[in-house]
Amino acid sequence: MDDAAVLKRQGYIMGTTLGEGSYAKLKSAYSERLKFNVAVKIIDCKKTSTDFLEKFLLREIEILVMLNHPSIIKTYKIFETSDGKVYIVMELGAQGDLLEFIKTWGDNARKMFQQLSSYCHDLDVVHRDLKCEDLLLDKDFNIKLSDFSFSKRLYAAPKVLQGIPYQPKAYDIWSLGVILYIMVCDFMPCDDFDIKKMLRIQKEHRVDFPRSKNLTGECKDLIYCMVQPDINRRLHIDEILSHCWVQPKARDLSSAAIPHKEGKSSRVTESSGTPEPYADEKSATKLE
Secondary structure, eight states, X not given: OOHHHHHHHTTEEEEEEEEEOSSEEEEEEEETTTTEEEEEEEEEGGGSOHHHIIIXXXXXXXXXXXXXXTTBOOEEEEEEOTXXXXXXXXXXXXXOBHHHHGGGOGGGHHHHHHHHHHHHHHHOOOOSOOOGGGEEEOTTOOEEEOOOSOOOGGGOOHHHHTXXXXXXXXXXXXXXXXXXXXXXXXXXXXXXXXXXXXXXXXXXXXXXXXXGGOOXXXXXXXXXXXXXXXXXXXXXXXXXXXXXXTSGGGGGGOSSOXXXXXXOOOOEXXXXXXXXXXXXXXXXXXXX
16 A cells, blocks of 8 residues: 555545655645644655664654654654554644755844754753754744654764764754854855764864854854864853853953853864865755
8 A cells, every 4th residue: 555545544635745765755744634734754664774663763753752842843643554664744844944944044043043042951852863954944934843863974973973972962062053053154064974084073173164154253152162072161052042142142241252161262263165174065065
């Protein structure tokens, strides 16, 4: 039985494909019971590894069932068919995801980042997978967190890339720094699939910003402090929320460079175009 027939039996009229991967796809659908459109994540368990099923899929389902918060994509129903497919019916991000919408943010970057940071603080839940593609926007352009399964390495902190366990909440702080960089620069701070090279740059704490974006010192400082490889010096969520870029009224607390933890100076630099550490064409992927 195909997906459309399966969903029809459950009371859903299948619509368009919103996304597709090697073992899963995301479809829009109309719920005859709810009387509005929903999203349906369809996972073909036969195409996945046992490791994925045991470590990631089960964890995601457990979390989705447990969570009920206005800032998290709501899950309406989860069911499995005899041919090994899992269907997760959830709230539809009517305005798409942050990655799609980033190029139109402009001055709204601060407002949306405030919202995202506040959610991470209030929810007190470790996502471990914060990335632009999983930050969905509702009809009023409010951010909704989704996809609690597994992480994408381009947003991952050095210790994650090395497989070294550490304080779980620090995972999300690093990812927040990467997300903010993308919001204000329109490309990844490190879009390089050479993990050894990426890890070296991260551990050296090299952050470069394009001059063309005219970013303020406060904005660059905040990003720099969030992508701090030393987790003991990385900002906590409370420090992010009180930072002078997030709270502009706090700017008068310091008119000079913002001191970092333990008084270390930053290696924030500017370039005329693409960040120097990732100057090759492959690694400077513009968000389009």
